[in-house]
Amino acid sequence: MKLDDLTALNSPIHRWEPKTKLIGFFILIFTISFIDQIVLLPVAVIVTGVLFLLSKIPFKYLLARMRLPIYFLLVIGIMLILFSEGSSIFALGPINITKEGIEALLVISVRFFSIIILVIILFGTTQFTMLIRALRSFGISTILVDMTMFTYRYLFEIVDQLENMRVAMKLRGFNGRKLKNISVYVSLLGTIFIRSYEQSASVYNAMIIRGYGEKTYYNNHFKIRFYDIAWLMCMIVISLILILEQILF
C-alpha cells in the first residue's frame, strides 16, 4: 500500500495546501490523544467522521488499512477488560469486567481509531513529493529529508525483490515453518543487503550525474491562501475547545 494511492482524488482536503494541512492535522491528532473524558469522545468521532467524508476516501480502503491495527486493539481491550478495577458489572472466576474498564477501553479505542483515520486522511490526500517539499520548507535537515525520499523510493522495490525471492524459494520446495531454516532466512536477507549495498553506489553515481550534491535551490514556497488558513484555524479552534473542555471539566 503506497502513500500516493488516492492523491489523484479531488476533495476539499486534497485541495488543502500541505504545510498548513500537516500542522492542522498534527495539532488535532495530539489533541485527541490528550482527551480522556467520555463526554468528549463523540466530538472526536464526529470531527474525524466529517473529515473522512470530506476527503472522499473510499470506506473499503479504510477497512483494508484497519486489518492489522485491530489486532493491537484486541490485545489492549482484553487486558483492560480482564485486569480492570472498580465497580464490577460481570464477574466469573478470575474474570472481572468493571465499568471503569469498559470506559477505559472506550477512551483508548476512540483515540486509537480516530488517530489512525486522521493519519490515513492526511497521508492519503497529500502527494509524497509535496510532503517532502513541506519538510524541507520547515527547515528539517537535508540528510533526514533525502534519506526519507530515497527510503520511500526504494522500499517497494526491495519488498518486490523479497517477494520474488520468497516465491523462488517456495518453488524449490522450501518449507519456512521450521526454526532450523533460520540460515535460509539469513541468506535471503543477506542477499538483499548485498544487492541494496551495490545498488546504492549506482544510485549515488546516477544522482551525481543529475547534479545531486551540488548546491541546490529547491522551490519550497507554498502559496498559502485564505482557504488553507481557514482550514488551519478550524482545526486549531476545535483542538482548543477539546483541550479546554478536558482541562476544565
Add this chain to the structure above:
Amino acid sequence: MHLPDGYLPLEVTLSGYAAVGLLTWYSLKKINNKYRKELQINDQKKDPREDIPKASLLTAVFIVASLIHIPIPPTTVHLMLSGLMGLLLGYYAVPAILIGITFQAILFHHGGITTIGINTINFAIPALLSYFLFYELTKIIKLSQKSISLLGFFVGTLGSSLSVLMYTLILVNFIPTELNAIREKQAIYTLALAHVPVIFIEGVFSALLLAYLYKTKPKIIEDLWYCEIR
C-alpha cells in the same frame, strides 16, 4: 514491540518526540563532523551526501526485514534488529530508525503516529550503544569470521534485550489507572519474558548474517566499520 496510539498519556508521547529530536540532532551533528574530520585527514572535499543513498537503502532493507517472520513454533516472530542497525549504520542508525518507525506507522499502522518518538528512542538508544561498544571492541579484536559471528551474536542480543527492557519499563510506569496494577505488571513481565526466545534468535540471526556478509562481501564490513576514521 511498537506502542500504538491512544495508550500513553500526552506528556509521555511529547517527551518522546523531544528526546528523539535531541538524539537526531546529535547524530546528524556527528555525521557532519565525520566529513569535516575526513577533510582534515585526507584534504579532500568529501560529499556529505555520498553515504545517504547507502544509509537509505539499508534503512529500506531493515524495514523489509521486519516483515520477515521467523518461525518459533507454535508462532512466528518478527525481528527488531536494533543492535545490527547500530553496528552497520553507526550514527546513521538514528535517522534510519526514525524514518523506519515513521513509515511503519504510516504504511502498515504498526505503532502509532503519536508514539513515533517513544518507539524510535526504544530502538535508537540500544542501536547507538551497540555501535559504541563494538566500535571500541573492534580496536582490540582482530576481525575474522569467528570473531564477527561472536560480535554479531552479542550485538543482536544486546540491542534487542535493551529494547525489550525499555519497553517494559515504559509500559509498567504508565499503566492506566483503571487497571489492577499488580495484575497488569504481571502481564507485562510475562510479555517481556516471552521475548527471551526472540532475543536469543536475534543474536543467532545477527551472528549468521554478519558471518554471511563477511564471507560473501567483506567490503561491506570494512566500509561500514568506520575503520578509515582511526
